Amino acid sequence: DVKVTQSSRYLVKRTGEKVFLECVQDMDHENMFWYRQDPGLGLRLIYFSYDVKMKEKGDIPEGYSVSREKKERFSLILESASTNQTSMYLCASKEAETQYFGPGTRLLVL
Amino acid sequence: GQSLEQPSEVTAVEGAIVQINCTYQTSGFYGLSWYQQHDGGAPTFLSYNALDGLEETGRFSSFLSRSDSYGYLLLQELQMKDSASYFCAVRNYGQNFVFGPGTRLSVLP
Numbered sequence: 001d002v003k004v005t006q007s008s009r010y011l012v013k014r015t016g017e018k019v020f021l022e023c024v025q026d027m028d029h030e031n032m033f034w035y036r037q038d039p040g041l042g043l044r045l046i047y048f049s050y051d052v053k054m055k056e057k058g059d060i061p062e063g064y065s066v067s068r069e070k071k072e073r074f075s076l077i078l079e080s081a082s083t084n085q086t087s088m089y090l091c092a093s094k095e096a097e098t099q100y101f102g103p104g105t106r107l108l109v110l
Numbered sequence: 111g112q113s114l115e116q117p118s119e120v121t122a123v124e125g126a127i128v129q130i131n132c133t134y135q136t137s138g139f140y141g142l143s144w145y146q147q148h149d150g151g152a153p154t155f156l157s158y159n160a161l162d163g164l165e166e167t168g169r170f171s172s173f174l175s176r177s178d179s180y181g182y183l184l185l186q187e188l189q190m191k192d193s194a195s196y197f198c199a200v201r202n203y204g205q206n207f208v209f210g211p212g213t214r215l216s217v218l219p
């Protein structure tokens with residue numbers, strides 16, 4: 001079974017803090033994704049990566065950056081957290097047309 | 111802009127058939143996917159359509175009409191465990207995906 005893990009299920013941070021969300025997949029997938037999920041808005045793509053050190057912006061990249069130094073690991077970075085970044089963050093890896101999602105990190109920025 | 115539209119809520123009884131529609135307007139189109147998400151859980155893949163027509167997988171079927179920018183997910187023989195949110199998603203170019211806002215399905219006994 002494909003396994004996608006995320007570093008934290010719940011996270012509370014203060015405005016202005018630098019926040020790291022990590023995602024690891026164990027299936028050697030090339031493509032990995034970061035989404036945020038908010039009620040009524042579905043999942044919105046922040047960034048994706050199609051190979052090590054390769055990344056592309058999704059629909060809402062502002063305020064975020066990413067890092068992919070190893071194939072299995074894709075990190076999302078909030079350089080200076082703001083209250084409007086309070087959300088559920090979902091990581092996924094993809095094989096063919098199937099995305100496999102991690103359990104999510106619920107981030108609260110105070 | 112890019113947008114996908116789905117009904118926000120659908121209610122049906124056990125054993126019934128329900129159809130969840132999705133219309134899309136995107137800059138490109140490779141295919142339409144469907145995902146299921148139970149409360150507190152992660153989305154899980156259900157189906158993918160790249161070509162027009164109906165794809166059947168057990169109790170679930172998915173349909174696509176590219177000319178109408180429209181698709182639907184059909185759930186048959188509804189069970190209580192089908193109560194969940196369902197999202198359509200378009201792969202519009204490269205690895206860029208756009209998801210719909212989701213449809214919350216409630217299955218009543």
